[in-house]
Amino acid sequence: MTVTDNGGRGPLSGMVVLSLAEQYPGPYATLLMADMGADVILVERPAGGDPARQFPAFYEALNRNKRSVALDLKSAEGRKALLRLVRTADVLLEGYRPGTMGRLGLGPDVLQEVNPRLVIASISGFGQDGPYRDRPAHDLSYMATAGMLHEYVSGERTGPVGQLAIGDLSSAMFATVGVLAALLQRASTGKGAHVDVSMTDGLVSWMSTQLVPVLNGEPLAGIEREPGYGLYRASDGLISLSVAHEDWFWRPLCEVLGMQDVAALAGPERIAREDELRSRIGKELATRTRDEWVAVLDAAGVPVGPVHTLEEVGDDPHVQARGLLVDIPPDDVRPRRRHVRQPLLFDGVAAAPTRHVPALGEHTDEVLAAAEEPAGAQGSGAPDGALRPVAGS
Structure with a gap:
């Protein structure tokens, strides 16, 4: 097994991903995509950026290997700049409450009018419709709704719930699967798609082996x-x-x-x-x-x-042998940092991250300059296999 800097030649090389999703689910999904070669561009609010930046190491763990653009999407100028980026993008991932993108004038219909080949993934707690659509919640409530905490009701289980945010991580995985499936479909239809990713739906799916027996009046495996x-x-x-x-x-x-x-x-x-x-x-x-x-x-x-x-x-011999922990070399302003690579191997080769976590808006000028394309130079309008990513820094 080899861990290497793939030089942007991973399986998603040539794909441009715009990430408007903050906190945990979207950033983890785009982390996987970035490590597999995609050019992931974070679109962050100018005042403070992703709220997760207040936890620097947490933010770094999810957002290295990406670039950052600061845009105010509540302003006409910011929305216009985003649509310029959309024109050359393959994927846009957003994690706002349902309806927010539409209220900003950036709903799926608008985005896909600008770029019909764009794949849009929307991650939300309960999905884009349904009675809980607008309910605020976090991971614990999604787990509770999906039946994952049923043992607490009977008293079979007590004490605090585990610290791993299962709803966040499962939705990130479903978002990644959905995006890749939509890209594969686009290769034959020429059209993008809007992928609706509900954190609660994903957890209900993960509960299948416990729900199906109960729904059919049969005992659990135990x-x-x-x-x-x-x-x-x-x-x-x-x-x-x-x-x-x-x-x-x-x-x-x-x-x-x-x-x-x-x-x-x-x-x-x-x-x-x-x-x-x-x-x-x-x-x-x-x-x-x-x-x-x-x-x-x-x-x-x-x-x-x-x-x-x-x-x-970090000291486990199997973790070391599999090369799961990798270093990003120092640059002019940042020291060497240790990270966890994405876990997939392609032909025995694992892609190592090469880019440190970006400062807020660090790449705004270069990304927007590269998006000033002459007519007909649309990256996502080209056939698959001939995609031109936004130039790297």
Whole structure:
């Protein structure tokens, strides 16, 4: 596996992406696109830019490898400048509340009149229509609406919800999939599309394996009640076991832990004795260190993994071998910075980011100057494969 500066030759090379989406979902989606070679141009408000800039490292993690243009879309001049950029773009991604782009005079009909080949992706909490369309919310409320927190209702689960913003990240992935599908469709139809990405819809989709049984009056799989599946405390840290329903993993686990008397239990029998078996597993695992157990269980072919701290992730040999952490070299004003690359490999090659996080409006002049095109020089009006990106800095 090779990690390399692809020199703009990734699978999305030649694609120009305008990002009007702030905070988390849109920036993560366009981060993936930027690492795959797209020229991603952030269109930010002049006064402060993306609100996430108040958390510099958070913002940097999502927006390196992009350029920044500052435009006031509430002004006629700002809207006119955006439409100039739209003329040469392939994708526009926005994350405003439904109806906002229309009120600005920048709705899908206007944008696609300027550029019929433009793919538009709109990320919102509940989608572009429906009774919750205008409801303000954040990740926790989307998860609640989608049924992801149902165990809190029954009391099976207590305590705080995890810190990972699942709704934000899932919608970013769906937006990326939707954009790529629309681009593929455009290759045969010659027309762009408007992709409606609802954060809640995405989470409901992710809940399919739990919703479908309930909707059809059937029991859940109950994998989470498998005693070989969960987190356990070793003598110096936490360890994860992920024996789901597989008897062939349960048997070697029992052999290693000295629990041969229950090695022949099938999945339903293990679930019926969950409390007893979890107690026995926990007592055994508490006798040795985390890393000792990982080595022993790994050698026995049992699904296992250490529960890492954030600091330990960077030292993990597999993470290092896969080249997931990469450096952006220093430039005239910014030092070398370590980043997480996008996870896809193409023919065994991973594209490394090359551009530091942009300052607010850093590329406004160069991008707008490049958008002053003579008639007929429209990048997105050209056939796929002959796309001309806005010139890089």
